[in-house]
Amino acid sequence: MSILHDFEYYKPADIKSAVELLDKFGNKAKILAGGTDLVVQMKENIVTPDAVIDIKAIDKLNEISLDDETLFIGACVTFTELMESEIIQKYFPLIKDMSATVASMGIRNRATLVGNICSAVPSADSAPILLVYDAEVVIKSKSGERIIPIEQWFAGPKKTVRKDNELVTGVAIHLIKENHAGCYEKLGRYSGEDLAQAGICVLVFEDQIYHVAFCAVGPVPKRAEITEKFLNGKEITPEVIKQAKKLLLEEISPISDIRSSKEYRIHMMDVMFDRGMKKALNKLRGGTHV
Amino acid sequence: MSEIKILLNNEERIVEVQPYETLLEVLREKLGVISPKCGCDRGDCGACNVLLNGRSVRSCLILAVEVDGQEIITVEGISKDGLSKVQESMIDNNSFQCGFCAPGVIISATELLNNNPHPTREDIKEALSGNLCRCTGYLPILEAVENATKE
Ligand code: FES
Ligand code: FES
Numbered sequence: 001m002s003i004l005h006d007f008e009y010y011k012p013a014d015i016k017s018a019v020e021l022l023d024k025f026g027n028k029a030k031i032l033a034g035g036t037d038l039v040v041q042m043k044e045n046i047v048t049p050d051a052v053i054d055i056k057a058i059d060k061l062n063e064i065s066l067d068d069e070t071l072f073i074g075a076c077v078t079f080t081e082l083m084e085s086e087i088i089q090k091y092f093p094l095i096k097d098m099s100a101t102v103a104s105m106g107i108r109n110r111a112t113l114v115g116n117i118c119s120a121v122p123s124a125d126s127a128p129i130l131l132v133y134d135a136e137v138v139i140k141s142k143s144g145e146r147i148i149p150i151e152q153w154f155a156g157p158k159k160t161v162r163k164d165n166e167l168v169t170g171v172a173i174h175l176i177k178e179n180h181a182g183c184y185e186k187l188g189r190y191s192g193e194d195l196a197q198a199g200i201c202v203l204v205f206e207d208q209i210y211h212v213a214f215c216a217v218g219p220v221p222k223r224a225e226i227t228e229k230f231l232n233g234k235e236i237t238p239e240v241i242k243q244a245k246k247l248l249l250e251e252i253s254p255i256s257d258i259r260s261s262k263e264y265r266i267h268m269m270d271v272m273f274d275r276g277m278k279k280a281l282n283k284l285r286g287g288t289h290v
Numbered sequence: 291m292s293e294i295k296i297l298l299n300n301e302e303r304i305v306e307v308q309p310y311e312t313l314l315e316v317l318r319e320k321l322g323v324i325s326p327k328c329g330c331d332r333g334d335c336g337a338c339n340v341l342l343n344g345r346s347v348r349s350c351l352i353l354a355v356e357v358d359g360q361e362i363i364t365v366e367g368i369s370k371d372g373l374s375k376v377q378e379s380m381i382d383n384n385s386f387q388c389g390f391c392a393p394g395v396i397i398s399a400t401e402l403l404n405n406n407p408h409p410t411r412e413d414i415k416e417a418l419s420g421n422l423c424r425c426t427g428y429l430p431i432l433e434a435v436e437n438a439t440k441e
Contacts, residue, residue, distance in 0.1 A: 001331050002315060009292070009309035009355050032356070039312070039351045040332045052309065054356055080345070104420025105398060106336055109345040110352070 003042045011054040015140055018055055019167050023142045025051040027164040032056075033076050034110040036103075037119045061169055064088065069175040072138075075115070075168055079108035091175060094182045094201070098129050101186045101196075114168055117153065120160045120220075121195070127154070127221030128201035129184060131213035135173045141166040154220035179206040181283035185272040187260075197260045198268050202276040204284050208233050212273070217254040217265050224251045236281060245270055294358040298323065299367030307354040314338045314349040317364065325365035325393040329422070336421035337390060339397040340364050346401045365393045368400055376403060379438035380431070387425035395421045399435050408439055 012018040022029055030049040032038055033056065041047045055061055061074040064085045071092065073082070079099040082088050088095050095113075102108055102116075102125050116126040117137070130150045137153050139146040139162065148161060150171070155161050162168060182203040186196045196216045203211040210231040215221035227248045234240050254265035291306045298321065305320050314331075317323040317340070329337030331350050338350040341363040368374055373381075376399050386392045395418060402409055402417035409417070414435045423431065 003310040003312070005310065007309055009353065011355075032353075035351050035353065035356070036333055036348070039353065042310075043331065052353075054353075056356070104336070105401070105417050106339050106346045106348050106420045107333060109342075110347050 001043045003039070004045065005042075005048045007049050008051045009054065010051060011057050013057050015058055015060065015167065015169060018053060018058060019140055019142050019165070021051065021053050022167055023165045025049075025053075029053055029164075031118075031167065033061075033112045033115045034078060036107055036111040037115060055167070063170075066091065066175075071173045071175065072170050073113055073173075074170040076112055077114070077170075078110060078112050080105070082113060083108070092133075092173070094129055094184060094203075098125055098184045098186075098201075101125060101184070101188070114170060117150075117171070118160060118162065118168055120154055120158050122157050122219055122221065123196040123199065123216035124221055125184075125186065125196055125199060125215065127215045128199055128213040129182075130171060130173070131221060131223050132182065132201045132203040132211040133173045133176070135171045138169050138172055139166045140169050147172075151223060154222075157219050179284070180204060181280045182211075183276045183279040183283070185276045185279075187265075187268050187272065195259065198254070198265045198272065200269065200272050200276050202273075202280050204236075204277070204280045206284065208235065212248070214252060214269070217252040217269055219253070222251075224248050226251055236277060241274060241277060245273055248273055292355060294355060296357055296359070297361040299363055299370065305354075309353060309355050311354050312350055313340070313352040313354045313357055313362075316354040317349060317362075323364050323366055327390055327393060329390065329394075334422070335391075336394040336398065339394040339421070341397055341401060344401070344404070346397050365396050368396065374400065376400065376435060376438040380434040383430045383434035383437060385426065385430045385434045386423075391421055391423040391425075395423070395431055399438075402435070403439065409435075411436060 010021055028050040030052050032052050032054045056076050061076045063074040064077055064087055065072045066087050079102045082099045083096050113126045116124050135150045137148045153160055184201045187198040198217050199215040201213050210228055212224040212227050227244050230247055231244055254262045256262040293306055295304050307316055314326055326340050326349050327337040329335035333348045333351045338348055339346045340349045343361050398418050398421050414432055
């Protein structure tokens with residue numbers, strides 16, 4: 001299938017020109033990074049932009065950097081680049097583990113983490129990790145910069161709070177000093193091409209603070225706030241896990257779709273929460289940094 | 291229409307493209323490079339894989355205008371001076387039946403072996419997991435890649 005409509009292609013060399021184009025075209029523009037979602041949507045006539053703005057020539061957006069204890073992942077950074085980055089391997093191995101579960105090599109070589117959260121499908125693999133790390137979405141427009149906590153980013157299935165004239169330049173994560181460990185558990189049918197049927201990420205801290213986030217079992221990826229509140233300050237015992245699971249299952253609202261049934265998703269969240277907590281606690285006790 | 295210049299299989303090529311044309315369409319229809327195949331046309335099957343700056347990518351999901359100034363290698367380029375080791379091994383192992391998936395598989399295997407000359411069976415499976423084959427059941431393909439690293 002070919003793309004059946006014409007559009008103007010722009011490849012701005014800096015952020016300023018990119019946001020000027022966005023300002024001019026508004027909702028008639030689409031931003032192109034990896035293209036693994038956008039090109040499919042254009043072929044299927046789901047989107048028919050007048051202007052496609054390719055942001056890959058903007059140097060800053062291709063960066064993974066660590067400044068002032070803050071990690072910045074530019075909007076054009078691919079999952080493969082994340083997996084190979086020394087900064088990621090050293091400080092955020094969980095991002096590496098998650099990236100390795102995304103689709104297949106040929107897609108990871110092109111698809112970007114920021115594109116993943118901008119497409120904002122409920123199953124976005126990147127979301128639970130960014131949620132447990134309290135990441136921030138960095139946005140530029142003609143009127144300046146806006147920082148949005150990831151918790152407030154997702155507005156519904158395939159919807160975000162980004163405005164039409166705004167460019168997401170990247171995501172920022174503050175380095176965590178306290179000793180902690182984490183785990184991302186993903187349920188897929190087979191490795192290779194699959195979207196998550198359910199995903200959960202947990203981060204455990206030495207002082208008995210717990211971060212839990214999920215994807216694909218509700219309209220938007222989310223932190224499990226009630227579950228976290230219950231867990232915080234508690235030593236993890238089989239009884240605590242049992243009670244926490246009950247709360248967690250109330251916080252999710254999975255649906256049945258072509259990839260799995262609601263019942264199966266609920267069952268697997270139960271199992272994966274258990275697994276994720278055990279793995280993360282083991283890592284924490286083993287003293288490894290995440 | 292805009293003009294793009296690419297290094298295709300080590301040759302400089304200049305071609306006029308429309309913004310809506312995919313790299314796969316331009317390679318096959320305008321540049322006469324027909325090893326990349328159109329299987330699913332939506333990123334799922336890997337039949338259209340090419341190496342872009344050394345990395346395997348889906349040419350059906352890339353606009354031709356995006357790759358202006360960049361380097362592309364297809365199976366035509368890989369076997370310019372004779373078959374590569376992994377291609378020979380695929381013949382020895384009867385890896386394919388209809389062969390439609392073969393160019394994409396060769397691209398993925400070539401990328402893998404360039405980055406990791408001694409992959410484990412798991413590494414090979416992971417690298418080829420994005421290439422669908424409807425004929426073989428994959429075993430003769432995996433074996434061919436494994437054998438190519440042994441000799
Ligand atoms: S044709 Fe491109 S992935 Fe199937
Ligand atoms: S040999 Fe026919 S699709 Fe692989």
